[in-house]
Amino acid sequence: MGRLTRSESQAQTRAHLVSTARDLFLADGYAGTSLEKVADSAGYSKGAVYSNFKNxxxxxxxxxxxxxxxxxxxxxxxxxxxxxxxxxxxxxxxxxxxxxxxxxxxxxxxxxxxxxxxxxxxxxxxxxxxxxxxxxxxxxxxxxxxxxxxxxxxxxxxxxxxxxxxxxxxxxxxxxxxxxxxxxxxxxxxxxxxxxxxx
Structure with missing residues (x-):
């Protein structure tokens, strides 16, 4: 299987962040979930979160x-x-x-x-x-x-x-x-x- 294109890699990162965030929001609620926690749980930097979502x-x-x-x-x-x-x-x-x-x-x-x-x-x-x-x-x-x-x-x-x-x-x-x-x-x-x- 070939390497992912930049857009495919970005889409994969975004989907993983959303999936991770879903699990955290459902478990801990909105107030109890920070973008830092989402990034850490997904295995990305906080910058990766902000490059996909403004807040x-x-x-x-x-x-x-x-x-x-x-x-x-x-x-x-x-x-x-x-x-x-x-x-x-x-x-x-x-x-x-x-x-x-x-x-x-x-x-x-x-x-x-x-x-x-x-x-x-x-x-x-x-x-x-x-x-x-x-x-x-x-x-x-x-x-x-x-x-x-x-x-x-x-x-x-x-x-x-x-x-x-x-x-x-x-x-x-x-x-x-x-x-x-x-x-x-x-x-x-x-x-x-x-x-x-x-x-």
Whole structure:
């Protein structure tokens, strides 16, 4: 195998930094993770971090984007698993029970939301990141309902926002009290499907 080009090496370094930062942010939170710690854990100099990210906020926002994409892929796999709609909803429900309220992920998002109160730049960036997560939810819901041959009783954007909002709120509650069931998210999706019409 030949040597990596400069751009390939830079991309590899950036990906490794993001992966390392994800693990640290999830374990220690935003405040508890420094760029020095990311550099040390990844085996790079602090300069390597700053050559890829202008600050910790930018790195953390990229981490959140990676987490959202990963969770979206997991949901897509769940909603595609099984022969019947109920099989697929059951797989999604298992995902929700195992994932919603994950302390690292939930608290990291919540920590950034709190910080954005007095940081307009962070609030704007978070708005974009959450908008991308909403787009993922819209695409997942649209693909799922199309595969079932049904049309939702409301625009997919509104339905996705509703389910996403419910999931986020429930995730915060479950991060504190994991005995709360995540079934309500799947039941809400069942209600939407029950009131849908054939295409």
């Amino acid at each position: 910790k906020k930018e790195l953390c926002l990229e981490v959140l984007g990676l987490i959202h994409a990963t969770k979206g892929a997991e949901i897509a796999a769940a909603l595609g698993h099984g022969d019947t709609a109920e099989d697929r909803l059951g797989a999604f429900e298992s995902w929700a029970e195992n994932t919603l309220g994950d302390v690292g992920w939930t608290m990291l998002e919540f920590e950034l939301i709190v910080l954005s109160r007095h940081d307009p730049e962070l609030r704007e960036a978070l708005t974009a990141t959450l908008g991308a997560a909403r787009d993922i939810a819209v695409n997942l819901l649209t693909s799922f309902t199309e595969s079932l041959g049904v049309t939702l009783p409301m625009p997919a954007e509104d339905a996705a926002s509703s389910i996403l909002g419910l999931g986020v709120g429930l995730g915060i509650q479950r991060a504190i009290d994991p005995t709360i069931s995540a079934r309500v998210v799947t039941d809400s999706l069942r209600v939407l499907l029950a009131t849908s019409s054939p295409m």
